[in-house]
Amino acid sequence: MYISKFLKVMGAVFFVxxxxxxxxxxxxxxxxxxQKKAVNRQAEFKQLGIDLDLKLMxxxxxxxxxxxxxxxxxxxxxxxxxxxxxxxxxxxxxxxSNNEGDLTSRLDIKSKDEVGLIAxxxxxxxxTLHNLIKExxxxxxxxxxxxxxxxxxxxxxTNKMGNIxxxxxxxxxxxxxxxxxx
Numbered sequence: 624m625y626i627s628k629f630l631k632v633m634g635a636v637f638f639v640x641x642x643x644x645x646x647x648x649x650x651x652x653x654x655x656x657x658q659k660k661a662v663n664r665q666a667e668f669k670q671l672g673i674d675l676d677l678k679l680m681x682x683x684x685x686x687x688x689x690x691x692x693x694x695x696x697x698x699x700x701x702x703x704x705x706x707x708x709x710x711x712x713x714x715x716x717x718x719x720s721n722n723e724g725d726l727t728s729r730l731d732i733k734s735k736d737e738v739g740l741i742a743x744x745x746x747x748x749x750x751t752l753h754n755l756i757k758e759x760x761x762x763x764x765x766x767x768x769x770x771x772x773x774x775x776x777x778x779x780x781t782n783k784m785g786n787i788x789x790x791x792x793x794x795x796x797x798x799x800x801x802x803x804x805x
Contacts (some may be wrong), residue, residue: 630706633699640695644688651681708738712745719749726753 655678712730726749732742 630703633695633702637692637699640692647688648685649733651684653683692759705736705738708734708742712738712741715745726756731777759798 712732715728715730728744729746729749732739734742
């Protein structure tokens with residue numbers, strides 16, 4: 624479950640990122656208002672130009688940090704969806720390996736990415752196993768039928784052999800080893 628640990632670490636990174644973004648915005652706003660006060664006090668055009676540049680810098684920084692945060696959030700959501708599908712596949716494989724799996728059930732994952740390929744391979748494997756078990760069951764049924772037929776044929780042959788033996792040797796009686804050797 625290294626992936627779940629990765630997701631937890633990624634969540635912590637998102638939290639730290641939010642704190643860093645909030646802190647940066649706070650300090651940039653503070654700097655902006657400090658510069659604005661200086662401009663108002665000095666009322667010089669040059670300082671006003673600096674004020675406009677600082678405001679633009681704060682705006683661009685805020686937009687960039689928001690986009691970065693949005694990108695990380697998007698990646699987190701996508702990875703979480705993919706991981707949940709993999710966890711579902713893992714549970715089903717675990718059930719199958721513990722002889723608790725239903726060979727008639729299939730995974731309902733239709734994506735065309737790696738997870739979808741794993742799911743379709745899993746479904747094909749289950750189909751192959753299911754067909755193999757059906758063939759083995761049919762073969763066992765045939766073997767049991769032939770075995771029963773051979774057993775009854777052997778009994779008939781044994782009875783006929785006994786009848787033949789008795790009809791060819793009417794004086795034959797069973798004796799113990801010591802009687803027959805004397």
